[in-house]
Amino acid sequence: MMQERTYLDWNATTPLRREAREAMAAAWDVLGNPSSIHAEGRRARGMMEKARAALAVAVGAEPRNVIFTSGGTEANALALSNGLQKNKQNIDRLIVSSIEHASVLTGGQFAPDRIARLPVLRSGVIDLEALRTMLAGRPPALVSVMLANNETGAIQPVVEVAGLVHEAGGLLHVDAAQALGKIEFNIKELNIDLLSLSAHKIGGPAGAGALVLAEDVIGLHPLIRGGGQERGRRAGTENVAAIAGFGAAVKAAVAVRASDMPRIESLRNRLEQGLRQSQGKSQASVIFSHDVARLPNTTLFGVPGLKAETAVVRFDLEGIAVSSGSACSSGKVQPSHVLQAMGYGPELVRSAIRFSLGWETKDADVDQAIKAWRKLSGALLRKDETVLERF
Known part of the structure; x- marks a missing residue:
């Protein structure tokens, strides 16, 4: 099954x-x-x-x-x-x-x-x-x-x-x-x-x-x-x-926007809190554009030392679909031109994972993502590159 x-x-x-x-x-x-x-x-x-x-x-x-x-x-x-x-x-x-x-x-x-x-x-x-x-x-x-x-x-x-x-x-x-x-x-x-x-x-x-x-x-x-x-x-x-x-x-989207989006934003905020709390204190995570008005469903999350392409694959193996940015590059994993334009260095640009929620997203989905990150982050953030290459 x-x-x-x-x-x-x-x-x-x-x-x-x-x-x-x-x-x-x-x-x-x-x-x-x-x-x-x-x-x-x-x-x-x-x-x-x-x-x-x-x-x-x-x-x-x-x-x-x-x-x-x-x-x-x-x-x-x-x-x-x-x-x-x-x-x-x-x-x-x-x-x-x-x-x-x-x-x-x-x-x-x-x-x-x-x-x-x-x-x-x-x-x-x-x-x-x-x-x-x-x-x-x-x-x-x-x-x-x-x-x-x-x-x-x-x-x-x-x-x-x-x-x-x-x-x-x-x-x-x-x-x-x-x-x-x-x-x-x-x-x-x-x-x-x-x-x-x-x-x-x-x-x-x-x-x-x-x-x-x-x-x-x-x-x-x-x-x-x-x-x-x-x-x-x-x-x-x-x-x-x-x-x-x-x-x-x-x-249909306009009719339910007023009720859907506050709920989705609340889930997004809980996801961000869970992502930040699930990693070691030695790792400084970033929620990109967190200090300006954002869409209520979107989180772009990065941690120095993380390889986004590896993380996306590992999330997928855990049954969770996330992305490393825009989906418009025919499946190619490329550094984010958005983060480059924002002035971030290669280490953070390569680390960015995008979580985006929608009207069918439930509390259990957020729980699953946080649980998976808690499980994966230790291995994915190790300095030993040989550990990353195994995935």
Whole structure:
């Protein structure tokens, strides 16, 4: 009989919510193409527009400004368009924070020599003074700053960023894939111009995402040209089932957020306390970005001398799924560019383990993780490298 596993990697992906599964099953029974004008097509279109409205309500946007994509990565790539304009002026340079997702760090449609990196502070929060300097006396820029970091959970000062960017005549793109469903936000209140979302981070299906625009965004260059789908901004027959699942998932996530997140945050805090208490006093552990506002479900934990890749494997053997950072490197274990940008040295960068909780996480899951760490930490933290190489 297989041991029941403990899943603590919710920032990588989430289980499909019941509501999303039911919406997708209903959509699979619909025959029509959503671009067709007959009854079957209109039924498919209706399912898609219901999902579009749900996303719009969740982020405070207008439904007509929601563009469905194949996921968060495509939404980011679409947002980083060098055809954007502000006040009839072309925006041909891009500033991205150094802790962004890989799909943003690549720069989208901008040439490499038109991309600049925005530094972050030791806390994992972007350096506002550095941004002010990078914007001053220069042509307007598109600035990309995520709402909440996928590794540390640190929530970024988007309101302040938006003020600086718009004062300098630029536009602001925000990747909110990790924030959706976990914290409340509104595209209008935060003054965001382009907002990226992903379905599988909130209990929707993988392969669905969205780019949400402010009312006055013009000059967006489609990545995929062809038919007139998505108001001409993203060609290709829409994946009605995935979109329906996305809409149902976001509606369900928003409905339970107020009750779920305080409970999850309490579990997260207890996990952090247990991790710190379960190791020897000689080891100085770090909870990265602990001193700033974070997502309520996320812990990035490190101990000097720990090898994260070894620890992840050992946790897995104990029946617990955790990660060593972002899950977007095709299974490759790489040093965290986020911690490097925060100024941490190689020893701590190599040690970071991410625990991320979700709506199905229970007290017993946290107990299991603490118990496993208590069991593993002694061997994993020994100075004798031969002990580590055996695992």
